Amino acid sequence: MTVMNMIQAINSAQNVMMExxxxxxxxxxxxxxxxxxxxxxxxxxxxYGKSRVFDTPISENGIVATAIGMAAYGLRPVAEIQFADxxxxxxxxxxxxxxxxRYRTAGEWFLPLTIRSPYGGGIFGGQTHSQSPEALFAHVxxxxxxxxxxxxxxxxxxxxxxxxxxxxLFFEPKRxxxxxxxxxxxxxxxxxxxxxxxxxxxxxxxxxxGKAAVVREGEQITVxxxxxxxxxxxxxxxxxxxxxxxxxxxxxxxxxxDTIEASVKKTGRCVVVHEATRTGGLGxxxxxxxxxxxxxxxxxxxxxATGFDTPYPHSxxxxxxxxxxxxxxxxxxxxxx
Numbered sequence: 010m011t012v013m014n015m016i017q018a019i020n021s022a023q024n025v026m027m028e029x030x031x032x033x034x035x036x037x038x039x040x041x042x043x044x045x046x047x048x049x050x051x052x053x054x055x056x057y058g059k060s061r062v063f064d065t066p067i068s069e070n071g072i073v074a075t076a077i078g079m080a081a082y083g084l085r086p087v088a089e090i091q092f093a094d095x096x097x098x099x100x101x102x103x104x105x106x107x108x109x110x111r112y113r114t115a116g117e118w119f120l121p122l123t124i125r126s127p128y129g130g131g132i133f134g135g136q137t138h139s140q141s142p143e144a145l146f147a148h149v150x151x152x153x154x155x156x157x158x159x160x161x162x163x164x165x166x167x168x169x170x171x172x173x174x175x176x177x178l179f180f181e182p183k184r185x186x187x188x189x190x191x192x193x194x195x196x197x198x199x200x201x202x203x204x205x206x207x208x209x210x211x212x213x214x215x216x217x218x219g220k221a222a223v224v225r226e227g228e229q230i231t232v233x234x235x236x237x238x239x240x241x242x243x244x245x246x247x248x249x250x251x252x253x254x255x256x257x258x259x260x261x262x263x264x265x266x267d268t269i270e271a272s273v274k275k276t277g278r279c280v281v282v283h284e285a286t287r288t289g290g291l292g293x294x295x296x297x298x299x300x301x302x303x304x305x306x307x308x309x310x311x312x313x314a315t316g317f318d319t320p321y322p323h324s325x326x327x328x329x330x331x332x333x334x335x336x337x338x339x340x341x342x343x344x345x346x
Contacts, residue, residue, distance in 0.1 A: 010208040016186050018160035018209050019049045019125070022167035023087060025213050027057050030085060033171060035062045037072055037089030037125075046091055047127060047186055073099030073124065077107050080122040085171055093128035093180060094140040107176040108151030122176040123167070128156075129237060129284050130330055131184025135323035141285035141316070146178050147262045147294065153177045153218055154262040158185070158239040160207045162259060165216030173218060182236035221265035223272065227254035230278040230343055233269060233295060235261060238282045238331065245333040251340060261291055266298055273303045278343045280312040282336050287315040309346035314339040 013021065026033045035050055041064040044051030054062035065072050069090055076088040090096045096103075103124070110120045130139035146154045155170055155177060157163035163181070170177035225243060229251055234242045235258040246253045254272050258264060273279045279299055281292035292313040299311050314336040322329055 011211055012206050013160045013164075013209040014187055014206050015157070015160045015163045015181065016047055016049055018164040018207075019167055019181065020051060020053070021209065021211065022164040022171070023050065023053060024056070025164075026085075026087075026168060026171045027053065027061065029213065031061075032083060033061075033085045033087065034079065035087045035089070036065050036076065038065055038067055038091045040064060040089050045089060047183065049125070049181075050089070069095050069098040070102060073102040073107070076122050076124070077102055077110075077120060080107075080120040080176075081110070081118060085121045085123075087123045087125060087171060090124060090126040092134070092138050093126040093142055094137050096124075096126055096142060099124075100145075103146070103152065103176070103178075104149050108149050110151075111175060112151060119174045120176050121171075121174045123170045123173075123179055124176070125167075125179045125181065127183035127186070128180040129182050129184055130321055130326055131182075131237065133323060133326055134321075136320040139321040139326070141180075141283070143178075143180055143261055144285055144289060144291050144294075147264075147291060149262075151175070152262065153260065154180065155218060155260050156180045156182065156236045157259060158182070158234075158236055158257050160209050162216050162222070162257075164209055165214050166218065166259060168213060169215040169218050172215070177218070180236070184237045185240065216259070219260045219263045219265060221259055221268040222257045223254060223268065224257045225253065225255040227252045228276060229253055230280065230340060231256060231269070231272040231276045232336075232340065233258065233279065233281045235259065235283065238284060241332060241336060242282055245336045245340070248333060249337055249340070251344075253340070264295070264298075266302065269295070269299065270302045273299055274306045277306055277308040279303075279307075280314060280336070280339045280343050282314040282331055282339070284316050284331060286318045287313065288318050290315055309343045312339040312343045
């Protein structure tokens with residue numbers, strides 16, 4: 010076992026898979042010689058060569074289209090979109106081509122394609138480097154969407170994604186990428202958002218896609234989170250002394266509704282927290298699912314703590330970012346209703 014942060018775990022996952030399978034390739038802007046803007050592919054080109062780890066033009070639609078073609082002809086591409094904010098030019102290829110290939114060919118063709126991308130705020134990236142677009146893809150049948158919250162899961166989930174025969178979007182919460190300092194700024198992190206490190210096996214292992222984790226058991230209320238918000242939820246609960254159950258979704262499509270249902274039926278109350286904007290966010294879908302399945306067990310309406318329905322503000326980042334105050338307010342309301 011080696012202590013890794015999330016970046017190191019993601020790098021290790023790609024290294025393990027490239028070593029095991031010659032069909033695994035990595036592509037994207039600056040992923041080769043530079044090792045990626047966050048260094049998630051550092052050293053891979055030196056080890057595996059320019060034909061397997063290569064830089065692309067600044068063209069997200071080109072990156073996605075190329076990866077789809079590679080996957081259709083037997084490779085297992087791992088394409089990096091440098092920031093999730095820039096994935097939109099490739100949206101049509103992902104929705105109209107990648108997600109529908111198995112369906113439109115009646116299962117004759119499949120696409121073992123993984124798209125990696127850092128998402129969310131926390132590094133003062135402003136409106137064009139801080140977006141959380143995961144709910145857009147959760148609407149698309151045929152895509153799997155994965156978001157890890159810790160290094161161990163990040164490596165196991167990424168290996169599982171690369172081995173999967175269908176397209177997987179792998180969003181990485183850049184707020185918790187690195188060590189004890191913010192990614193681009195030499196300043197201590199806020200106490201409730203420490204970058205987690207963990208013991209991670211150096212070799213091959215997987216964490217199953219589509220399976221949530223109960224990271225804290227409790228009786229009073231269920232808090233559903235993913236990515237950075239898992240750590241916000243745990244810190245909030247600890248600070249307020251609440252006996253809450255915390256579920257880390259890990260995969261948001263397909264969502265593990267069975268684990269959610271069992272928890273909410275036990276606690277009778279639920280709050281969903283996510284960094285993305287409120288309207289049309291994943292919290293709305295989860296609220297509907299919980300209401301459909303747990304209506305007679307609910308003691309209060311399902312609450313939400315989310316980002317605001319605005320572009321991500323550079324100067325007011327920590328006011329936008331759902332923290333313990335906003336989540337704590339939502340939990341208090343759910344407990345008092």
